[in-house]
Amino acid sequence: MFSIATAPAKQSVGETISVLSNRLSSSTLLEDRRAAILGLRSFAKEYPATVASGALRSLIGSLSSDGEDVDTVKVVLETLIMLFNPNEDSPEASEEIALWLADEFTQRLENITLLLDFLETGDFYSRLYSLQLLSAILSARTDRTEECIFTAPLGISRLVAILDDSREAVRNEAITLLTYLTPSSTEIQKLVAFESAFERLFKIIEEEGSVAEGGRVIEDCLIFLANLLRLNAQNQTLFRESLCTAQLARLLKDVGDAEKQDREMAVWALAQRNRNIYALLAVIRLFLVPGASGTAQNQAEFWRHGVLFHALQLAFNNSFEKEIRAEALSTCAAIIRGNATLQENFAQLRVPSPTEDDSRPTTSGEDEKNSSNGAQLEVYVIDGLLDLTLSIHAPQFFDVRMAACDCLKAYFFNHExxxxxxxxxxxxxxxxxxxxxxxxxxxxxxxxxxxxxxxxxxxxxxxxxxxxxxxxxxxxxxxxxxxxxxxxxxxxxxxxxxxxxxxxxxxxxxxxxxxxxxxxxxxxxxxxxxxxxxxxxxxxxxxxxxxxxxxxxxxxxxxxxxxxxxxxxxxxxxxxxxxxxxxxxxxxxxxxxxxxxxxxxxxxxxxxxxxxxxxxxxxxxxxxxxxxxxxxxxxxxxxxxxxxxxxxxxxxxxxxxxxxxxxxxxxxxxxVQQGISRELVDSLRAELGEKDRTVREAQERISTLENALGQERAEHRKSKETSTSDLAKAKAAQNSLAQKHDEVLRSLTQKNDETVRSFTQKNDAALRSLAQKHDEALRQARIEQQKIKSELQRQAEEAQKTAEADAVRAQRRSDAQMADLRATISRLEVDLMKANKSKTQELQAAQEKHKKELAAAEAVTSDTKKTVQTLEGRLVAADIGAAELRETLEAAEEDARQLRDKLLATEKSAKES
Incomplete structure (x- = not known):
């Protein structure tokens, strides 16, 4: 009779995650690594810290090593995203985990480049999850992530290219990532803009139904566009040169045209339309910063393409929300403020009358015709702004009235x-x-x-x-x-x-x-x-x-x-x-x-x-x-x-x-000056006092200078007489010195001639003596050289004999070492055979034992999922142990091969010696 085997002890979550992490890092088969990643994914939401501490680097490494396998990449990216977004009720949930994960990615540029590489694949999930993961990293470590993406090869280009993806989920995720990437870095804004971002964004807006009928993606596109243009003069210039100003005018016109169709809209769609319009007007105002270098050019462009006209029509359309109308009026004010030409032309525009009962007399036959046909009466824009400001009394219209007042103030600004x-x-x-x-x-x-x-x-x-x-x-x-x-x-x-x-x-x-x-x-x-x-x-x-x-x-x-x-x-x-x-x-x-x-x-x-x-x-x-x-x-x-x-x-x-x-x-x-200037009086008094002091000082200085001049004149006469007497004495002394100098010069010349003759004679005698000594020294040197040559030849013969004796001794030692190595190889081969036999028996016994344990466990605990998971974990550990035994055998065989190689090398060396 055989007793039923007892159930193994339960594995804790930490132990299971540790086993899966080890399996991921050590497995050589792709299926084994993928199975380990799936196991880790099941724990990522609930135990993000444990999974990250044990397997984060292995997961990142798997992206690199298994990047060609789409299924594995998908599972790894899902797991990493889960680590960034754990369950709120998780015992390990913490903001520090996201920072730690982001640090692991951003500390090495290769990790960010790896995610950017997945954007070039055509797989839906690889692109989508890579974008989501980059967004999570950017949210945690904004500055460092911006630097990595900016530095990565073609990093910005690959991100912007995703805007052309026909799959909405991928494209929208790219818009979100680029929006978070561009609010502060001017250099990134420039790079994104020069990748045709403006044209791509307007294409998306058109495909999604424009501002009036588009959804949230329109608002996201406009926010992204605002990031590229805010306080960036170079991007604004590129925007103008790319003829995108006309696109803004077209979007505004589409808003008005859509409203004329008088179609019913759901409440949520109406709210989204209002947000889109508000974002569009905010983008326009980014070009109109007071005092900026390009504001005047932007104002002229907006006037030329009709942006001002369409914004006015929007502002005076009662169908739109009051907040939208107020923002439109503020935009009109920004377009004309400080631009004399536009201020003068602005008054010629006409807009719908903002009051239902307009008592103002019509100014043209066209107005009378419109009035008789029941059409809304048009008035000049200044009259319309005054009506909005002064003739509408409801408190709900305050923002519209305030904006209309600002528009009038912009009309007056700096234009007398x-x-x-x-x-x-x-x-x-x-x-x-x-x-x-x-x-x-x-x-x-x-x-x-x-x-x-x-x-x-x-x-x-x-x-x-x-x-x-x-x-x-x-x-x-x-x-x-x-x-x-x-x-x-x-x-x-x-x-x-x-x-x-x-x-x-x-x-x-x-x-x-x-x-x-x-x-x-x-x-x-x-x-x-x-x-x-x-x-x-x-x-x-x-x-x-x-x-x-x-x-x-x-x-x-x-x-x-x-x-x-x-x-x-x-x-x-x-x-x-x-x-x-x-x-x-x-x-x-x-x-x-x-x-x-x-x-x-x-x-x-x-x-x-x-x-x-x-x-x-x-x-x-x-x-x-x-x-x-x-x-x-x-x-x-x-x-x-x-x-x-x-x-x-x-x-x-x-x-x-x-x-x-x-x-x-x-x-x-x-x-014309009016009143008395106290400052001028004080200034004149101070100036008069300063002049009086200057005159007194000048008089005192003149008196001092006159006394000094008298003293200087007396001293000058005295010094002149003394100089004349000294000059006569100096001339006499000079003549005496000249005579003495000639006599001394003649004496020195004679002495010099005698010295030269004596030196020449001594020099010739010395040269003859030195020549004789040189010949004697040369003869002695040749004799010494012959002696040294003979001694060197004798020493060379002795050294040759000694080298031949050493060679014989080395040959004997080599033969002894070869005999020792042959004995060692024989002994190792015996040990290897024993080890192979022993390890094979151990492996068979372990497999038999594991099979028995598995059968017993399945018979006893087949009703609980948790026990099954535990046994599977132990089975995985057993497989790992078997793999380790195989690796031990392979290592022993490798040692034997190395010994053989060493023996062959020794024999070769001995033969060469």
Whole structure:
């Protein structure tokens, strides 16, 4: 009877992974390595750290050694991707694993090159998984991965070429990888662009249904395109030269054409379309960075290809979302800003009227025909922008109104003629009573109560637009200040525009109107009256204006600190630019401010305004409406140009109240200086004092120089007499020395001749003696040479005899060594036969034992999968042991072969000796 064999002990996960790792690294058969990789893959998601620590390098090595086998490459890449993305509930899940894996790949360029090589294969999974693995490595170690791909041979070229792959999954994965690869490295951006990336991206966009009907891949393409163009002047130039600007215009046109078809879209498709359009507009704005070298060229290109026109049509199309329309208007503003030619041509464009009930009279027969046919009325773009800004009151349209206002500001920007033309049209429209709803000046000069109470931004936008018209523009200030209200012939009081706006300001404060209206008036007056002496005098002509501002500053209202700060700032402007001829003289104005407000309160209010969060953090706070607030007004209080104005003049206006009332500010208006320049007076006083000091110093120096000159003259006469006497003595001494010199020279010549003759005689005798000695030395040297030659010949004969004796001894030793080696070979052959027989018996016994154990295990534990896996692991280990025994036999045989080779070499050496 035979007892059933007991079940072997269970293997732990770590032991199993270790066995599989050893099998992968040591197996010689491809099927064995693939089986080990499959086993490792089953553990990769749950035990990524254990698998990576034991088999990562073997997996990477398998990619290199088994790269020709598609199935093996697929399994290896899947396993590596799983290691980067383990299960969230895995006990070994950690961000450090991804960093460790990425380090293993990026520390050797060959590993990244290996993945890039798989991109050249046609296999779907090899390409897809290689791209996914590169994305995972790039996400973990961005800088190092960028460097490896940039350095790898044709690395960028091979990645960009995948964009032509007809399989969407592969192509989309390539777009994703390139998008993550290109946001920061300018050099990589250039390389990608020069691989025809622009043309390939536009081809993909066209194939996928363009911007209006395409899916997420369109948005990804546009984001990728934005990475290539952002702050990269060279790529933008290449984009223009590749005629891709027309492609942008075509995409915008397609958006408008698709909307005209009036087809129903699913909610998700509509949201994706909006994201695509927003991304397209963002790409266009990348070409329009203010101050960049290529902005002017880009603006001209966009105008020439119709980008501006199609963006305007998009902005004035009520079918699109408000955010899209606002972005389109901002894009239009960027296209024309700072370009005088485009600013002038911009006003000639026509757009659909943004208001449903447009009371503006038509300007052409075509408009009348359209109106009679029920078509939407078209208006000039400036009128349309004014309608959007001033005539639409719903809070949901704030972003659109803000963008329309920015477009108007771009229309005025740095173009005085356009400003004056626009302002003259507003004045003409106001005085004639036409187009009141869209007239900036009419809106400002009318009481805020005529506007809807729910829309304080109507007056705010009007103030901002007028701010940009008069800012640093004396001609515009004078033009607006000439506008008056009231008919003097009918006995009505004539009120200037400044006084009217100041009265509306005071009325709004007393009524408690929305703070945005008050802030708008204050911003406009601050800009208008700054460095405008006539405007200051006009404002001070109505004493109640000054009293109202002081009362606003001194009252205790913690909720109005920013309004009080602006009012204090306006009082500072009034005092800074007042004169002794002002309606309220400068000295009296200073007394009023110091007595009723005080310096400390003035400084405190301005500092409090500076700390007001919407002003202090203006650059970081989005000047947009909160989409979560349905009817709530946005927290937008200031214009960007006013914020710059405040920062530039804050220090000057803070110190204004400390200036002496007797000193006036000098202002040059239209080439005419007004007021007294305190700086000029101080400069002249300093210059006069400097000249007085210079004159005194010059007189003192002249007196000193005259005394020194007298002393020099006396010393000169004395030195002249002394020099004459010394000169006579020197001449006499010179003559005496010349006679002595001739005598000495003759004596030396005689002595030299005698010395030469004596030296010649001695030299000849010495030469004869040296010749005799030389002949004797030569004879002795020849005798010595003959002796040495004889001795060397004798030593050579003795050395030959000694060498022959050594050769005989060496031959005897060689014969003895050959006999020893033959005995050793015989002994090793016997040992080899014994080892072969022993190892063969052990192998047969081990195989028989394993078969019995396997049969017993299958009989006892066939119902559990886990036990089967354990036995399979042990079987694998047994196979490995058998393989090791085979390798031991092969090693023994190799040792025997080496000994035979050594014996043959020894015999050959002995024969040669």
């Amino acid at each position: 003629m356009v400003r004056l033309h626009f302002l003259q049209r507003a004045i003409d429209g106001h005085t004639s009573g036409a187009d009141e709803t869209a007239n900036v000046l009419t809106t400002l000069l009318r009481s805020p109560t005529t506007s809807p109470a729910s829309d304080p931004y109507r007056n705010w936008f009007a103030s901002v637009i007028m701010f940009h018209l008069v800012n640093e523009n004396p001609k515009a200030k004078a033009l607006v200040m000439a506008v008056t209200e009231g008919d003097e012939e009918n006995g009505e009081e004539v009120v200037t525009s400044i006084q009217t706006i100041a009265a509306h300001l005071m009325s709004s404060v007393h009524r408690g109107d929305d703070e945005r209206i008050v802030i708008g008036y204050l911003m406009l007056l601050l800009c208008w009256l700054f460095e405008d002496l006539d405007g200051v005098n006009d404002f001070l002509g109505e004493g109640s204006n000054l009293q109202g501002l002081i009362q606003l500053v001194v009252k205790n209202a913690s909720s109005e600190v920013h309004i009080q700060g602006l009012a204090a700032l306006l009082l500072g402007v009034l005092y800074e630019f007042s004169t002794k001829d002002s309606p309220i003289p400068r000295k009296k104005l200073h007394e009023i401010l110091m007595n009723r407000m005080g310096r400390d309160r003035y400084v405190n209010k301005i500092n409090t305004l500076r700390a007001f969060t919407p002003l202090r953090d203006f650059e970081v706070i989005p000047q947009k409406r909160d989409p979560l607030a349905d009817e709530k007004l946005p927290s937008v209080y200031f214009d960007s140009s006013f914020v710059d104005f405040f920062k530039d003049n804050y220090s000057r206006l803070l110190r204004a109240i400390d200036r002496d009332p007797g000193m006036e500010i000098s202002v040059v208006t239209n080439g």
